[in-house]
Amino acid sequence: MNRISTVFEKASGPILNVYATAGFPKLGDTMLVLEALQEGGVDIIEIGMPYSDPVADGETIQQSNQISLDQGMTVALLFEQLKDLRKKVQVPVLLMGYINPVLQFGVERFCQKCQEVGVDGLILPDLPMAEYEAEYREVFEKYGLYNIFLITPQTKDKRIHQIDAVSKGFIYMVSSASTTGAKSGISSEQALYFDRINQMNLKNPRLIGFGISDRESFLKASSSASGAIIGSAFVKLLAKSSDLKKDIIAFVREIKGTN
Amino acid sequence: MTYQVDEKGYYGEFGGAFIPEMLYPNVEELRTHYLEIMNEPSFQQEFHDLLRDFVGRPTPLFAAKRLSEKYQTQIFLKREDLCHTGAHKVNNTIGQILVAKRLGKNKIVAETGAGQHGVATATVCALMGLECIVYMGAIDIERQAPNVARMRMLGAKVVAAQSGSKTLKDATNEAMRHWINNPVDTHYIIGSVVGPHPYPDMVARFQSVISEEIKTQLMEKEGRNYPDYVLACVGGGSNAAGAFYHFLDEPRTQLIAAEAAGQGVGTGHSAATTFLGKSGVLHGSRSLLMQTEDGQVIEPYSISAGLDYPGIGPMHAHLFKTGRAHFYDITDEEALDSALELSQLEGIIPALESAHALAVLPKLQAKPQEIVVINLSGRGDKDLATYQQRLKL
Ligand SMILES: Cc1ncc(COP(=O)(O)O)c(C=O)c1O
Secondary structure, eight states: OOHHHHHHHHOSSOEEEEEEETTOSSGGGHHHHHHHHHHHTOSEEEEEOOOSOOTTOOHHHHHHHHHHHHTTOOHHHHHHHTTTHHHHOOSOEEEEOOHHHHHHHOHHHHHHHHHHHTOOEEEOTTSOHHHIIIIIHHHHHHTTOEEOOEEOTTOOHHHHHHHHHHOOSOEEEESSSSOTTSOOSOOHHHHHHHHHHHTTOOSSOEEEESSOOSHHHHHHHHTTSSEEEEOHHHHHHHHHOSSHHHHHHHHHHHHHTOO | OOOSOOTTSEETTEEOOOOOGGGHHHHHHHHHHHHHHHHSHHHHHHHHHHIIIIIOOSOOEEEOHHHHHHHTSEEEEEEGGGSGGGBTHHHHHHHHHHHHHHTTOOEEEEEESSSHHHHHHHHHHHHHTOEEEEEEEHHHHHHTHHHHHHHHHTTOEEEEEOSTTSSHHHHHHHHHHHHHHSTTTEEEOOSSSOSSTTHHHHHHHHHTHHHHHHHHHHHHHHSOSOOSEEEEEOSSSHHHHHHHGGGTTOTTSEEEEEEEEETBTTTTBOOOHHHHOEEEEETTEEEEEOBOTTSOBOOOOOSSGGGOOSBOOHHHHHHHHTTSEEEEEEEHHHHHHHHHHHHHHHSOOBOHHHHHHHTTHHHHOOOTTOEEEEEEOBBGGGGHHHHHHHTTO
């Protein structure tokens, strides 16, 4: 069984999913960051595969992508860095990135590598559902990968049901119409949207992302979903930390309320 | 073989709509409505009235006698440089703003490279009283200063794109991000035949007025409704798409595209996508794309800001792949020479972009009785600083 499903089945509290850009702040930091996240008690890890033109991302993640690329990060190097992943990290791992580097690596070869190192799923925001179903689903499933889809406040009910039908693991609920890191906090309007989705009886659980930055917004989001995703706030921490391991563990414990 | 888009939004293997879910409602709304809107008689009426009375269409098809003599063939210039605002870009912005209004949008966002599309967008926004934000690469803001001033004078807000290479590609990223953040009241007016379906097809249809007029004008002047060659420069490919459109299925017409080779295809400072690109996804469609082995987009280079783009529209990738269009790589130097030549032989100062199309002439070897139509996509006013410097004027 895919580790992602297990996490949702066994969870006793809200699920915390943290995004970290691979090869950031230093090229060789990827595994250190993952291990520290696990030690802090994170439930799911999203590793960002850097891309030159990340249109769904705000400034913080864009910059981390560019720094990582400038330091020499590539898809091939990332898989190399992750080769002992499953000796050290047991939490589910998703790769998040854009479709072009995956296409150039070769879709099947990419999926095979994911399975080899123990990646559980993918988030590719510019791979839309129709393309996924027509061209990618079969290969992703062959290698046991869950593809995570996004929904937004503008997504129509009919489409949400379609997305729910092809989704496995969870649905990524974008909290507001925005790129990553644009706004923070959760408004009453957003709470209404969260409730509306909650009442749709979807088969997949939801995690809420975009604009979640601290314990307060994490708890608020988690009250209307299975948990939440933190990206930009964590990348900001990575950018300024002088003791990665200590700061990461403290960050996760603070959010989860286990410190 | 068809050169038109299919119902899934593809030209052969190129095209599609690779967009994040945040953009899906907007793009889907456009996809399901654009043809219906464009076919409404009231839309057609308004579009053509504005093209005539505001843009100044039809633009002339000018028999360039001295140029023809020099190259020993019959050369006609399609004078898009005479369009209001100075380039073909306005054909598309007029069309799109009318679509935006019918979709109930009251704000417009656009990207721009040379500033021509930005000016054309700011112009139609002023005309229609809609709010306008234009993203422009920080480097382009410097090298196309007159157009920045024009946009501001027209009431648009010009925002510098500071990410990546700080040119057209990054301005496009920023415009897309702006649209993601403002999905309800904003329409994104893309400036070329790029982006997710239905943009390439919609923009090509708006620009197709160019070849529609060429057909009629050639019939009047030469008694035949097709040329032997149509030449156009390709940045994203909108002026070329418009100039080719009604000849796509005319086997007697050879379609010739000029790409910016910058300092030369092999120098690492180039924007010649069909020579240097591979199939990939950027800005919502699958097309030919200049990229590293790892799939990172390569920052292009051209002296011409309007051609300084790492991709081409999916329609052109298909025309290239099928061999329907022939692509030439034109260096900065060749374009500059041709700009000077046209200025002094015909009294027309072309845009640097259009000069790339002119620079195909010495390589074409057209026969004396053959008809060559060159799409003169824009005028050179915006490029005077570059001409002054590079031609030592
Ligand atoms: C005069 C002129 N020609 C051509 C272009 C290139 O665009 P496209 O390839 O879409 O026609 C531009 C772009 O700014 C332009 O200003």
